Amino acid sequence: MSATAEKPQLVKNMDQCKQVDSLVSMLSDLMFNSKENIDQSLIESWNKGKTDHVKLFSKIMSSCLEGQQSESVLQDLLLKGNVIDSCSTKETYKCCSFCLREGDCDHWYKLEEQEKELMELKALLSETRVQFITLQTQLQNDFTELGIQIHELSVGASGYHQAIKENRHLYNILQELRGNIRVFCRIRPILKFEAKSCIEYIGNDGSLMIFDPCKSQNTRKIFQFNKVFGPATTQGEVYKETQSLIRSVMDGYNVCIFAYGQTGAGKTYTMCGSSNGSCEELGINHMALNDLFQISSIREDIKYDIHVQMVEIYNEQVRDLLAEDGANTKLEIMNCSGNGGLSIPNAIIRGVQSTADVLNLMKLGEKNRAFSSTAMNHRSSRSHSVLTVHVHGKDISGNTIRSCLHLVDLAGSERVDKSEVTGDQLKEAQHINKSLSCLGDVITALAQKNSHIPYRNSKLTQLLQNSLGGNAKMLMFAHVSPESDSHGETISTLKFAQRASTVELGAPHQNKESSEIRNLKEQIDNLNKALMIKEEKFMHPYKLKENTPVSERSKQMTDHTPLCPRRLSIENGSVPKAGTTANPESKVLKSPISRLKYTTDGTLTCNRRLSSEGLSCESNQKEHESSVSHLCSNIGPEANASLNSENFVAGTKYFQQSSPSTCNTYTQSRLPRIASSCTLDKDSLNQTRKLDEATPNKINSVTKLDTRDSNKGAISKGSHIRKSLQSLGRLINGSERRNNQCQTETVSSKFVRNTDINEKSPVTADARLRRRQSLTNLETLGLSASRRSSLGGKSVDSGSKNLQTARSPPRARPSGKVTKRWL
Numbered sequence: 001m002s003a004t005a006e007k008p009q010l011v012k013n014m015d016q017c018k019q020v021d022s023l024v025s026m027l028s029d030l031m032f033n034s035k036e037n038i039d040q041s042l043i044e045s046w047n048k049g050k051t052d053h054v055k056l057f058s059k060i061m062s063s064c065l066e067g068q069q070s071e072s073v074l075q076d077l078l079l080k081g082n083v084i085d086s087c088s089t090k091e092t093y094k095c096c097s098f099c100l101r102e103g104d105c106d107h108w109y110k111l112e113e114q115e116k117e118l119m120e121l122k123a124l125l126s127e128t129r130v131q132f133i134t135l136q137t138q139l140q141n142d143f144t145e146l147g148i149q150i151h152e153l154s155v156g157a158s159g160y161h162q163a164i165k166e167n168r169h170l171y172n173i174l175q176e177l178r179g180n181i182r183v184f185c186r187i188r189p190i191l192k193f194e195a196k197s198c199i200e201y202i203g204n205d206g207s208l209m210i211f212d213p214c215k216s217q218n219t220r221k222i223f224q225f226n227k228v229f230g231p232a233t234t235q236g237e238v239y240k241e242t243q244s245l246i247r248s249v250m251d252g253y254n255v256c257i258f259a260y261g262q263t264g265a266g267k268t269y270t271m272c273g274s275s276n277g278s279c280e281e282l283g284i285n286h287m288a289l290n291d292l293f294q295i296s297s298i299r300e301d302i303k304y305d306i307h308v309q310m311v312e313i314y315n316e317q318v319r320d321l322l323a324e325d326g327a328n329t330k331l332e333i334m335n336c337s338g339n340g341g342l343s344i345p346n347a348i349i350r351g352v353q354s355t356a357d358v359l360n361l362m363k364l365g366e367k368n369r370a371f372s373s374t375a376m377n378h379r380s381s382r383s384h385s386v387l388t389v390h391v392h393g394k395d396i397s398g399n400t401i402r403s404c405l406h407l408v409d410l411a412g413s414e415r416v417d418k419s420e421v422t423g424d425q426l427k428e429a430q431h432i433n434k435s436l437s438c439l440g441d442v443i444t445a446l447a448q449k450n451s452h453i454p455y456r457n458s459k460l461t462q463l464l465q466n467s468l469g470g471n472a473k474m475l476m477f478a479h480v481s482p483e484s485d486s487h488g489e490t491i492s493t494l495k496f497a498q499r500a501s502t503v504e505l506g507a508p509h510q511n512k513e514s515s516e517i518r519n520l521k522e523q524i525d526n527l528n529k530a531l532m533i534k535e536e537k538f539m540h541p542y543k544l545k546e547n548t549p550v551s552e553r554s555k556q557m558t559d560h561t562p563l564c565p566r567r568l569s570i571e572n573g574s575v576p577k578a579g580t581t582a583n584p585e586s587k588v589l590k591s592p593i594s595r596l597k598y599t600t601d602g603t604l605t606c607n608r609r610l611s612s613e614g615l616s617c618e619s620n621q622k623e624h625e626s627s628v629s630h631l632c633s634n635i636g637p638e639a640n641a642s643l644n645s646e647n648f649v650a651g652t653k654y655f656q657q658s659s660p661s662t663c664n665t666y667t668q669s670r671l672p673r674i675a676s677s678c679t680l681d682k683d684s685l686n687q688t689r690k691l692d693e694a695t696p697n698k699i700n701s702v703t704k705l706d707t708r709d710s711n712k713g714a715i716s717k718g719s720h721i722r723k724s725l726q727s728l729g730r731l732i733n734g735s736e737r738r739n740n741q742c743q744t745e746t747v748s749s750k751f752v753r754n755t756d757i758n759e760k761s762p763v764t765a766d767a768r769l770r771r772r773q774s775l776t777n778l779e780t781l782g783l784s785a786s787r788r789s790s791l792g793g794k795s796v797d798s799g800s801k802n803l804q805t806a807r808s809p810p811r812a813r814p815s816g817k818v819t820k821r822w823l
């Protein structure tokens with residue numbers, strides 16, 4: 001087809017045909033001569049003259065190509081006169097190529113196609129390369145831009161965190177400016193059977209005007225509070241005003257919210273919600289916990305643990321509302337002056353993950369709580385209930401916060417003639433009124449800034465001591481009934497509330513502990529452990545038994561906090577006189593306290609309040625003197641601090657986890673059962689020591705007499721005290737450096753049996769000195785030397801310079817020389 005198309009042009013060029021002919025001939029000659037691709041038969045036929053050059057060329061060409069068909073096609077075409085004759089060299093080549101292309105022999109074609117494709121691909125490649133380079137550049141630019149944006153974002157985020165921090169700080173400052181004790185008044189709606197209301201005016205500024213409808217108009221009284229909620233106020237509106245305090249709990253502040261007022265005024269309604277349990281009327285307790293969980297889920301940078309305790313004070317007894325047999329579980333309030341510490345460590349403490357958990361616990365608590373019907377309230381609370389929420393948070397940088405929220409629903413004050421109670425209910429009412437009156441006394445004393453605050457007059461004030469007199473944030477709801485019949489009680493409630501609003505609390509303390517502080521504490525722990533191992537050598541009565549396995553020994557050794565060799569005075573003269581019951585509140589305590597109690601089951605318990613002065617331990621000789629006498633005087637079979645051991649341990653465990661800042665002045669210990677061999681109960685000691693570890697920077701502790709118990713027990717000054725004191729004498733000798741440590745002592749049970757504590761010692765100063773020397777195994781320093789100097793303290797004898805400056809005790813005599821006088 002192509003040949004016919006090209007024919008006119010080929011014919012015109014006749015001269016070139018000859019050239020083609022000669023060219024073909026020349027080519028075939030050349031190829032023949034070089035014998036390239038020519039088989040033997042072709043050479044032979046050429047030699048014989050049987051073939052012409054065209055044929056030869058054709059054959060040569062076809063032999064180069066594969067397939068018979070292509071050969072014949074090429075031959076035909078070349079033999080066609082019009083093609084051969086008219087072809088120029090160039091065109092002959094074209095023609096040949098064309099012929100080859102037209103045939104089945106498509107290698108050339110394929111090659112060409114592939115070349116073409118290759119070229120296209122090359123072009124595409126170069127194009128792609130260019131695109132790739134462009135994209136790469138773009139990507140790099142994007143990365144750079146992204147980096148800048150991320151940097152900007154991180155700067156913004158850190159700024160945001162800073163702003164949040166500042167916001168929280170400012171928020172808490174605002175709270176402080178508002179007053180740490182805030183008083184809200186809530187007036188419950190007037191009931192159907194109540195005819196007249198004594199409420200005249202409720203101001204938005206927290207003012208409230210009351211009048212007595214039975215008297216003239218001049219009986220109006222105006223009160224001022226932080227906020228007054230009228231009868232129409234909903235639970236939600238009340239909570240909204242309270243909510244801010246809940247946030248403070250999550251920031252590490254202790255908060256106490258309590259409802260006060262006459263019976264039937266709506267305290268339980270505010271705190272626990274409606275008794276019918278409707279969702280619209282949920283109480284503050286429920287909404288507060290709901291909020292706590294919400295805040296904890298929003299604050300992703302802090303992981304919160306929330307635990308709950310629920311107790312009631314019924315007839316001056318603390319009962320665990322979360323215990324199955326709540327009514328029978330009597331609890332002890334510990335004198336926990338640290339914020340966030342457990343005031344009732346042996347009450348059940350439950351971890352809660354959600355509001356549902358809390359609801360279940362509250363239901364259990366409500367079920368166990370004492371209610372009964374009176375003429376004033378068909379479901380009157382007969383006890384003060386305290387729901388305590390313990391919050392522990394840890395942020396990503398390791399800082400921790402620990403705080404607690406007390407939600408207190410007080411029992412209502414009631415006039416027994418009005419409530420028409422008799423029998424047990426009358427007794428309950430008396431207890432309620434008495435404890436509320438004690439609360440009033442405390443509030444008055446606080447408002448007047450008295451030096452003595454009578455917290456110990458009732459369990460309620462004892463329990464609220466840390467909140468009322470500490471550095472917690474307080475919110476009081478004063479509930480009043482609007483009915484004119486209750487005008488007297490309403491006025492009394494409002495006066496109480498107004499007095500409470502004048503109380504100035506200390507600045508709230510944020511219970512936050514940074515990771516650096518914790519690291520330092522760990523270091524102190526390690527040092528304590530190392531010290532303890534050294535001290536084990538000196539602690540003769542506490543030596544591990546010979547047959548204790550090595551692994552057990554090392555475990556016991558490392559579990560212990562170091563015992564503090566306390567320079568106990570052997571002086572017995574400071575034992576309180578028989579029958580004197582000193583009021584612990586009235587005692588001005590200059591140093592921390594350890595209170596020992598010997599329980600009926602033979603267990604010695606110790607409530608230790610540790611010094612807040614840090615590591616420095618000033619050896620106060622007087623306190624040392626009293627330590628021994630306290631030790632003696634407290635141990636008596638009448639001591640009746642029986643504790644629920646399981647809950648005790650649970651509570652103690654929780655307490656042990658408490659940060660020292662939150663429980664820095666309080667630890668509790670269950671000391672070992674006193675054994676006749678004066679051997680230390682290791683487990684109990686472990687607990688004691690662990691507690692000491694929990695407050696490593698507050699390790700200065702001096703055992704102090706619980707004077708209330710001092711006159712209870714008959715105390716023996718038997719051989720065991722002598723043994724103990726001998727050991728102490730040895731300790732004192734050469735362990736002056738260890739005087740910075742605190743130590744909990746145990747004494748033998750024999751110790752308490754025979755001797756009467758009330759017996760007054762007739763010994764003179766010199767006789768006492770001799771006796772002490774005989775007991776402590778210390779060398780005589782002369783009769784003029786004071787007892788203090790012999791124990792390493794400063795001498796009271798100004799005439800003896802050496803003794804005044806004596807810092808370490810004299811060397812102990814060999815034990816063989818101990819006098820037998822006490823045996």
Ligand SMILES: Nc1ncnc2c1ncn2[C@@H]1O[C@H](COP(=O)(O)OP(=O)(O)OP(=O)(O)O)[C@@H](O)[C@H]1O
Pocket residue numbers: 187188189231261262263264265266267268269270274275377379380381382410411412413479
């Ligand atoms: N704000 C209120 N709105 C509606 N009803 C209320 C409100 N306050 C109290 N009540 C109702 O008044 C009654 C008495 O309330 P509540 O039991 O809370 O009093 P209380 O102060 O706790 O009494 P008590 O001290 O005797 O336990 C309940 O029936 C309660 O539902």
